[in-house]
Amino acid sequence: MSKSLYVHIPFCSHMCYYCDFAKRRYEETLADRYLEALNKEADRIEQKSFDTVYIGGGTPSSLSCRQLERLFEIIERFEVKGEFTFEINPESFDREKAEILKKHGVSRVSIGLQSFNERILKEAGRVHDDKDIERTFECLDKCGITNRSIDLMYGFESETLEELEKDIEKAVRMDVTHISIYELEVHENTVLGKRGYRNCDEETSYLMYKLIREKLPEYGFVQYEISNFAKEGYQSEHNRTYWHYDDYTGIGIAAAGKENHVRYENVRELKKYLSGVYCEDHLPLSEEDERFEAVMMGLRLIEGIDLKRYQEKYGCYLLEHYSDAVNKHLANGNLIVNDGKLCLSDKGIYVMNDILVDFM
Numbered sequence: 546m547s548k549s550l551y552v553h554i555p556f557c558s559h560m561c562y563y564c565d566f567a568k569r570r571y572e573e574t575l576a577d578r579y580l581e582a583l584n585k586e587a588d589r590i591e592q593k594s595f596d597t598v599y600i601g602g603g604t605p606s607s608l609s610c611r612q613l614e615r616l617f618e619i620i621e622r623f624e625v626k627g628e629f630t631f632e633i634n635p636e637s638f639d640r641e642k643a644e645i646l647k648k649h650g651v652s653r654v655s656i657g658l659q660s661f662n663e664r665i666l667k668e669a670g671r672v673h674d675d676k677d678i679e680r681t682f683e684c685l686d687k688c689g690i691t692n693r694s695i696d697l698m699y700g701f702e703s704e705t706l707e708e709l710e711k712d713i714e715k716a717v718r719m720d721v722t723h724i725s726i727y728e729l730e731v732h733e734n735t736v737l738g739k740r741g742y743r744n745c746d747e748e749t750s751y752l753m754y755k756l757i758r759e760k761l762p763e764y765g766f767v768q769y770e771i772s773n774f775a776k777e778g779y780q781s782e783h784n785r786t787y788w789h790y791d792d793y794t795g796i797g798i799a800a801a802g803k804e805n806h807v808r809y810e811n812v813r814e815l816k817k818y819l820s821g822v823y824c825e826d827h828l829p830l831s832e833e834d835e836r837f838e839a840v841m842m843g844l845r846l847i848e849g850i851d852l853k854r855y856q857e858k859y860g861c862y863l864l865e866h867y868s869d870a871v872n873k874h875l876a877n878g879n880l881i882v883n884d885g886k887l888c889l890s891d892k893g894i895y896v897m898n899d900i901l902v903d904f905m
Contacts, residue, residue, distance in 0.1 A: 547804055549786040550595040550623060553797030554605040554616070555579070555815065558637050562670030562736035563698075563729060567799030567813045571607045578819055580612060584619045586796045586823050594624035595794070597783035599632075604657070606633035610641050617649040628653055628782040630694075635677035643684035653692040653781075655725070656681060661715045662708055665701050670736060682720060692779060694723035699753050700744045701729055709753050710760065717764035722779035726757055727772050751895065758894075771845045771897065788846050790839040796823075806830050835859060836866065840904055844897060849888025863887060870903035 556571040556579070557564075569575075598620065608616060630653040631646055646654070658678065660666050666673075685693060697716060699709050716724055729744045731737045745753070758768060766774035770788060773781065786793050795802040798818045801810045812818050812825040830838070836859045843850035855863045864871050864887065871887070874880040879893030879900055889897060 546592060547595065547792045547794040547802070549597040549599065549783050549791070549793040551783075551793060551795040551797075551800055551802075552583070552598065552600045552616075552620065553602060553795065553800040553811075554600060554608065555603040555798055556607045557602065557604040558607045558634075559672050560670065560736070562668070562740075562742075563731070565730075565732040565735055566603065568603045569815060571604075573609065573612075575815075576608060576612055577615075579815070580615050580619065582819050582821070583616075583797055585821065587619050587622060589823075590623075590794060590796070592794065593622075594626055596626050597628040597630070597786065598623070598625045599630045599783045601630075601632045601655075603632075604634045604637060605631060606637045606642060610645060613642060613645045617645070621649065625650060630655055630781070630783055632657065633681065635673040635681040638677075638681050638684060640684045640687065643688040643690065647688040647690060651690065653694065654685065654690055655694045655696065656721075658695045658716075659698045661712050662704075665704060665708070668701055668703075669698070686720075691720075691722070693721045694725060694781065695719065695721050697724060697726040698729050699726065699757070700750055702743050702745060704745060704753075706749075706752060706756060709756060713757065713760045717761065717766065723773070723775045723781065724761060724766055725773050726761075728754070754895070769847050771894065785846075788842050790835070790842045803830075806835065832859070836861065836863075837904060840867070841901055844887075844889055844900070847888065849883070849886040852882075852885050852887060867904050870900070873903060874900050 553567065555568045556576050557568050558571050560568070560570065600616070600620070629651050631651045632655045634657045659669055659671055685691070695716060697712060728750060731742050731744055733739070761774045762768065765776050767777070768774050769780050770784070773784070775781070792804045793802055794804065795811065798811055798815060799813045801808070806829065808828045808830055809824050810826045811823050839855065839859060840850065840863065850863065852863055864882070871880065874893065875882070878890055879896060881888060881890050889900070893900060
């Protein structure tokens with residue numbers, strides 16, 4: 546059975562310059578049609594409960610209050626046993642929407658901030674300001690949603706270490722429990738890609754990531770995954786489903802899932818989805834596919850890969866199956882075995898991609 550359900554809402558009130566996700570500008574009539582198509586796809590899911598649910602996008606908070614009610618009506622056919630996350634952007638969030646989230650059992654929000662620096666926000670094509678952020682947190686306070694994650698980005702072309710440190714200092718002063726912080730990636734089909742935008746150089750990227758890993762723990766945000774930091778007890782359970790390589794279900798355009806040794810991805814074209822065509826690709830996973838992908842995902846976690854659990858699940862002992870790669874990186878200090886788990890060392894975190902190449 547799938548542990549988690551992901552629901553994709555592709556609509557945004559505006560288009561950010563860096564975003565490569567399946568999205569389109571919000572139109573009320575189109576969003577209504579999308580929700581009805583989503584309802585029909587949800588009808589096809591036989592499983593009736595999930596440990597976690599995550600509604601992402603796009604910008605789910607760009608939906609109107611009436612549409613949010615309809616969305617939750619669709620989702621509430623499933624029992625949510627645990628964490629229930631909803632993504633919001635400050636410019637499209639208000640008190641009424643906050644109350645709707647609370648009423649329908651949302652226990653956690655993920656807020657797309659990206660930066661507090663006005664110049665960087667402009668470079669990224671973001672449109673919110675400090676007043677929008679303040680209003681968002683006031684709304685969450687009043688409705689009692691206290692489990693709050695924020696997204697930050699770093700690595701913009703002209704960004705300095707000092708500017709990143711200011712972003713970190715502002716973030717940790719906010720009433721949040723979790724911080725996801727990602728390096729900017731420039732995709733060719735985005736506005737930044739078409740403009741030939743370049744992110745920062747490799748040395749600056751290294752120094753920025755080093756700064757992040759040093760500063761956030763000083764304020765009680767413990768790193769538990771390559772790009773994620775949380776206060777005690779506030780790790781993202783939904784995302785841990787991916788990193789533990791457990792099965793999950795996805796609905797909505799471009800949503801992906803992994804169930805019963807098959808990975809699938811829904812269509813990205815809205816027209817197809819509205820016509821009732823949901824899934825585009827089914828990829829049966831071989832034993833070797835799953836063994837490698839479990840390593841690829843599991844090494845992202847600071848705690849590493851539980852070797853006993855891996856052996857029980859995949860029928861082989863990881864340290865022997867990948868002996869060449871394991872021995873090489875144990876010897877050079879990039880990997881360590883600690884308390885029955887294989888994990889990246891402090892040094893290895895910076896070269897994870899190179900390590901995975903050897904596992905391939």
